[in-house]
Amino acid sequence: MFLQDLEARLMAVDVRRVMIFRSVARVGSISAAARELGWTQPAVSQHLGALEREVGTPLLLRGPRGVSLTEAGRLLLARAEVVAGQLHMADEELAAVAQVRRGNVRLAAYPSALATLVPRAMAGLQRRYPEVDVKLVDAEPPEALALLERGDVDLALVFGYEPQADLGLVLRSRPVGTEPVRLIVPRRSRYARGRLTVADLAGEPWIVGCVRCRAHLVDLCHQAGFEPIERHSTDDYVVRQNLVAAGLGVTLLPDAALTAFRHPDVVVRRSEAFGRRSTSIVYRDGADLVPASAAFMAELLAAHRPLAAGAPTPA
Template sequence: MLDVGRLRVLVAVARTGSVTAAARELHYSQPSVSHHLARLEAETGAKLVQRAGRGIRLTDAGLLLAERAAEIMGRLDSAAAELAAHAGLRAGRVRLAAFPSALGTFVPTAAVRLAAAHPGLDLRLAEAEPPEALRMLRDGEVDVAVVFSYGETGPEEDGVRMTALLDDPGYLVTPADGPAQEDRAGLAGHTSSRWIAGCERCRIHLLHVCAEVGFTPRISFTTDDYVAVQAMVAAGLGVAFLPGLALSAHLRPGLRVTEVPGSTRRVFAATYGEPPDPPPTAALVAALVAGSPDVVRRPAAGR
C-alpha cells in the first residue's frame, strides 16, 4: 500500500517544481524529501523523478501519480475537515452575548433549536449591551453578539459581519390613566413631560426622534432595566421610549403603549473575522435566524 505521507511529498514537488521548494513548504529538510521520493519509487517500482540540469523533474509516471495523489489528498483533507466540524458540533462550545430584551424573548427559542439540532454543543450566554457585546466579540470572549442599531448609529468597525435577524419598532410608554390626547399626539404631546431614558444607543435615538418633532426631552431618570422603566412610568414618574422586544419580554399592567413611526431598530447577529465561521458559530447564527420573527408584533396594552 502506498504511503500517504510520501504521496503528499510527491504532490508538493509537482506543485512547487523543486525539492528545495517542496521541503520549504512541508517544513522538511531537503534530504528528507529526497528520501521520501526514493522510498516511493521503491514502493511503486516506477521511476518517478529524473535529473534535469541542477534540479529534477517528474517523469510521465511521476506526473500521473502526482495527479492522482492530489485527488487523494484533497479527499482526505475534506474528510478531515468534515470530521472536525462534526466533532465540533457534537462536543464543542459556542458563546453568545446579547442585550437583555433579546435574552428575554427570542434567544431562548434559538437556544432550544440549537440544542435539538446539536445536543452535544455547549451554549454559554452572557448579558451585554451592544458596545460591550461587540468588545467581547472582538476580544474573543464570545463567538456571536446579538446587537441592535438605529438609523443614526454609525457603522461597526471592519471585521464585524452582521446577519439581520429582525426589525424592532419603538413605542411611547405612558401611564394608562394619563391624558389620552397627549399620547395620540405621539412624542409631540410630551414636550413638557419628564422622560426616563435607557442605554446609550436608545438614549441617542430618543434625542434624535424628539429633535425631529422639535424638542429636547427632559431626561430625569436613566436606567438600562426595562422592568424598572415600566415601574417608574406606571408610578407617574415620567414617560419613556421602549423597543417592542422590551415590551414583549415584560409588559407591566397600567401602561399605555403607542407606536412611534420611523423609530424601528434593526437587530443583528454579529460575528468577527473572515468567513467561513467555525461550525458551532454558524450553527448558532442559523438557530438565531430561524428562531427570530421578521418583525416584533405590537404588544398588547397593559391592564
C-alpha cells in the same frame, strides 16, 4: 521604524508563549496567571523571558503590585487577542468535524434579547444539536462588540437605530430583523388615548435607557423641535415600566422588552413616529464557517420570525 521591526519579529514568535503572555497581561500578575493556567510561577516566568528574547525587547514591567505593559507589550497584546480568536475558531472547526457538530458557542447579547429571542434559539439548537453548548454573557451593544473584538465571545447580538456603522476589517454583521419602538405612558395619562405626536410630549419628563436608546430619544425630540426633560435613567426595562406606572414619566421601549415584561398599569402607544430598532448578529470574519456558530446563527434568525409575528398588541 522600531514598531515595524517589532511587528516583523512578532510573526515568528512561539504562539504558545504569546498565549501565556496574553494571560499575564489580562490578569496583571504572573502568579495569578500561573494559577489560571495551572502552571508554576517559575515556568510562566521562563516562557515570558524566552518570549522577550524572541522579540528582542521587554514586554512587561515587573513591580510589587503586578505587571504593566510596555509599548511593545501593548502591541503584542493586540495581536494576541486576534490570534486567540482565530485559535478558538480553528478548535471549534476541528471539534465539529471530528465529533459531529460538537462544540461551544459564546454569545453576548442585550437583556431584552436574552429574555425573548435567545431562549427560543437555544431551544431550537438543543433539539437539533444537543452536543453544542452555548454560553451567554449579558452585555449592551458597545460592551458586546468589545468582548467580540477581544475574542472573549464568538457572536454578539446587538441593536441599533441607525444604519450599521463600519465594523472594520475583522468583524462582519448579519441582520436579524427590525421591531417597532413604542411609547409607554401611565394608564391614567392624558396621552393614553387619542391622536398623539412626538411634539405633544415636549413638557413631559422622560425615563431614558442605554446610550443608544437615549440617543434615539434625543434625536426624535430634536426633530420635533424640543429638548427632552431627562428625569430618570436606567437600562432595566422592568424598572422603566414601573416608574411609568407610578406616574414618574414616560419612556420608549421596543417590542422585545414588552414581550419579556408588560406592566398592567401602563398603556403602550403605537406610532411609526417613534421609530424602529434593528437587531444584528456580529461575528469575527470566518466565524460563520464554524459549524456550531453557523448553526446557532441560523437558529437566531429563525427564532426572530415568530417573535416578530407575535408582537404584543398595544392597549
